[in-house]
Amino acid sequence: MTNTEFVLRLPQWLATVLAPESVRLDSTEARMRFVIDLAQGNIDHKTGGPFAAAVFESGTGRLVAAGVNLVESSNYSIAHAEMVAFALAQRTVGHYDLGIDGVARELVTSTEPCAMCLGAIPWSGARRVVCGARGEDACAIGFDEGAKPTDWVGALRARGIEVVQNVLRDEARAVLEDYLGSGGTIYNTRGR
Amino acid sequence: MTNTEFVLRLPQWLATVLAPESVRLDSTEARMRFVIDLAQGNIDHKTGGPFAAAVFESGTGRLVAAGVNLVESSNYSIAHAEMVAFALAQRTVGHYDLGIDGVARELVTSTEPCAMCLGAIPWSGARRVVCGARGEDACAIGFDEGAKPTDWVGALRARGIEVVQNVLRDEARAVLEDYLGSGGTIYNTRGR
Incomplete structure (x- = not known):
């Protein structure tokens, strides 16, 4: 018999962090620091790869949803931090289009x-x-990033999506290196 | 309070189709016809876009999991047929790597x-x-296919992933045209 549904759930440590208070962060750097801390948390709690992402309202800085990499813990290869954050944000907004209500929302991702x-x-x-x-x-x-279009930043911008790179890059990279040092699994590195 | 989990569930008509018997299809064409029928079913039951996909064991032809486009019904933009099929197949196999046990598995997708x-x-x-x-x-x-690498077929093949195109293309295209004719929503066609 085939399966007919699947669930993706944030780890307990993260669900607990998010529950008690609403997060609202004015600056781009503060939003990135929040996300980097989640990536570090995912390493420390051994709940997945060293990646985190979140969706914020661009104007107010209000957190809409957060995600971390859950590939190993969930056994779903689609469970990258960005995908989890998008789905949870869309659940909150109530639509697959995070701009449906005219409020600009943004993805902040540690990598x-x-x-x-x-x-x-x-x-x-x-x-x-x-x-x-x-x-x-x-x-x-x-890690393997896959085959992206050469000018992927330009391709997003051509769609009217603003791209900001290298925000707290050193801190974000340090989390990746910490994961490697901690002996975390580098999955999906078969010869394909 | 932010959401901390989300569920993706096949529509009832499809879950019912899959439950009673195990599907085993020898030929590539038979597997494609199965998938095209699901895409048509998704239109007929008004449960999503005109797209379906399934994962089969390449050698035995045994169905591992099937998926249909659930973007509109679920409100998750990641809920494309292929993503749903991958996750359900991985749940069945018990691992994020559909080749973990040495059994070759394949994605059959209507588009x-x-x-x-x-x-x-x-x-x-x-x-x-x-x-x-x-x-x-x-x-x-x-529909918008997004920015793919120019030689995406070559990029997959370079990873040892075989690609077969144009299998029952006319029948598959007819389903797309039927969806358009039925007045189905072409979502995500804002100017981005």
Whole structure:
């Protein structure tokens, strides 16, 4: 018998962090620091890869939803931090288009998106993408970013999606290196 | 308070189809016809876009999992047919790598993958991808395929993933045209 549903759930440590208070962060750097802390938390709690993302309202800085990489803990290869954050944000907004109500929302991600998450951005309705570590920083510790269009930043901008790179890159990269040092699994590195 | 989990569930008509018997289809064409029928079913039951996909064991032809486009019904932009099929197949196999046990598994999709689903393929562990309608057929009725690498087929093959295109393309395209004719929503066609 085949399965007919699946669930993706944030780990308990993160669900607990998010529950008690509403997060509202004015600056781009503060939003990135929040996300980097979640990536570090995902390492410390051994709940997944060293990646985190969140969706914020661009204007107010209000947190809409957060995600961390859950590939190993969930056994779903689509469970990258950005995908989890998008789905949870869309559940909160109540629509697959995060701009449906005219409020600009943005993705803040601790590392630049892989090919899958990059492809997911235009479908999400996010109007801005803020990135910490570069794709090459993830590759440097053995992760595979997939085949992205050469000018992926330009392709997003051509759709009216603002892209900001290198926000707290050193801190974001340090989290990746910490994961490598801690002996975390670098999955999906078969010869394909 | 932010949401901390989300569920993706096949529509009832499809869950019912899959439950009573195990599907086993020898030929590539038979697998594609099965998937095209699901895409048509998704239109007829008004449960989503005109897209379906399934994961089969390449050798035995045994169905591992099926998915249909659930973007509108679920309100998750990641709920493309291929993503749903991957996650349900991984739940069945019990691992994020669909080749973990040495059994070759393949994605059969009624229309070539969009940029997001294309990026998801290498992470899934699928060893073969079988496509019906072309990306341009989806674009012809107003859907957006996103920014894919120019030689996306070559990029998959370079990873050892076999790609077969144009399987029952006319039948697959006819389903897309039927959706357009039925007045189905062409979502995500804002100017981005």
